[in-house]
Amino acid sequence: MQIAVLVKQVPDDLAGARLTAAGVLDRAAGPATTDPVDRNALEAAVALAEAAGDSTVTVVAMGPASAKAVLKECVSVGATAGVHVSDEGLAGSDALATARVLAAAVRRLGPVDLVLAGARSFDGATAAVPAMVAELLDLPQVTTVTAIEAEPGALVCTQVLEDGHARVRLPLPGVVSVDEYVNTPRYPSVRSKLAANKAVFEVLTAADLGVTEVGPDAARAVVVATAEPPAREPGQRIQGTDARDTAEKLVAALAGAGAL
């Protein structure tokens, strides 16, 4: 099987993340890491590749120079190759431009059987890129998948709905986005980490991929204003003489505030 996995670099913790005035993530603001859900996508890819034998798993990351660390980490847990799309013009791209770049990078790999991605990134969280990539590559998709069963030439994917779940058969080639419940990612060994350190990745610009509509000027969705969330009044501590008294005081306070 030839599998491509879309992997993004994201801030380590949203608590430290900030937006610039233009509504773009300030990447200088704190440490970055591999998007946790993309680790699940990679694990799914590696597991499918191991089961199928004679397979490749190529990770594709679009992001600044630091995103190379993400590719290395992926190689340390089973990816066979990596492509890094990186140039300054890409900063401030919207989801559609990102999808155009990633779709072009996947197309360049030659025929793939499966594109795996996270269901929604930790930072931008538009949950849009995988379906957009599927459309741009003219492949069928199943999004927000919590379980994958392999069949000859197809995957049966479980998708959690608002009221229960569905199992959907996806003929390959196709695109799947997974959520965190799909599997438990493996850890690298010391040896695999050292080996990954030596890995060399292809680095491409958007122009190399023939994608010109990137960056803030090409974005079809634009942030026109950013603000701090409305400040919350400091909360009120409820303290009674015992649990029962505290509970009664809380109910009275909630009733007084119109919340009960």
Place this chain on the structure above:
Amino acid sequence: MSCTLWVLVESERGVAADASLAVVTEARRLADACGGTVTAVAVGEDLDDVVARAGAAGAHTVRRVSGGYADYATEPWTAALHTLLTTHAPTALLVAATTRGADVAPRLAARLGTGLVTDCVALECTGDGLLGVKTVLGGAAVTRSRVRDAVAVLTVRPGVLPPAATDGTAAEVVVEDLPAAPSRTTLVERVPAEDTGEVALEDARIIVSGGRAMGGADGFGVLRELATALGPTAAVGASRPAADSGWVPVSLEIGVSGKKVAPDLYLACGISGASQHLAGMSGSRTVVAINKDPEAPIFGVADFGVVGDLFEIVPALTEAVRAHRG
């Protein structure tokens, strides 16, 4: 600015999704304010009731698309919406960000080559056009976004809008004859959630949520009792560790990777208040925190805080609520 707003009304087996009807009502409020119109698009089978409810929710017109659309599938739905939108070029298509809405909207936006603003918590009609308001980065910032193209696609987070209106006048119904495009994916099985008699998180006006402190599936029993005492609009939710450990179904997880909820009252029991959890519940109107650690970050967002052992406080609260409700 006058705008023509279209809303995808999702339905399954003839039952309209509440989340998309709520978007119809919100669209009507915007259209009334800016002198526009609302068109609901209903795709599926057995649509009589869906069409009636879309009208009652505020649609001026309902476009009804049937014939080969019984089970949701990405490709036929994308094709049908694409045909309608390119023919009529409304200002925007609004979609509730349910699993299926969030599946079809980006594919459609990519086919149209148009911008997409996802997971909006509010919509505004201004001189700048239609704006989608988002709370981003786990609630650390609020953004207002606009789409540059004629057919903007915006998705709306379920649960943040007030319930749909039910008293609108009947809409004009247009029957669209669109043969369903083929689907490469096929539905193998549709398994409805077990009918536990419990209200779904999206519909709940009160959520009693438990975290790692619940200690196991049994621990959630005290929260269910409290939810029952709080009445038919209350549901139980959970933090990631509780869902991860299998104490409750995955569908009850609230947060950046779980459900986004916006109830009137949110009771966080034994939940520390990590930013990833707050991202899912920051739209709650009133927040109560019960935690034995007085320094827990959850107190920073709570309107009412109780420092104490939840296994003592919650049962006492259940009694007090029962007494209060008589």
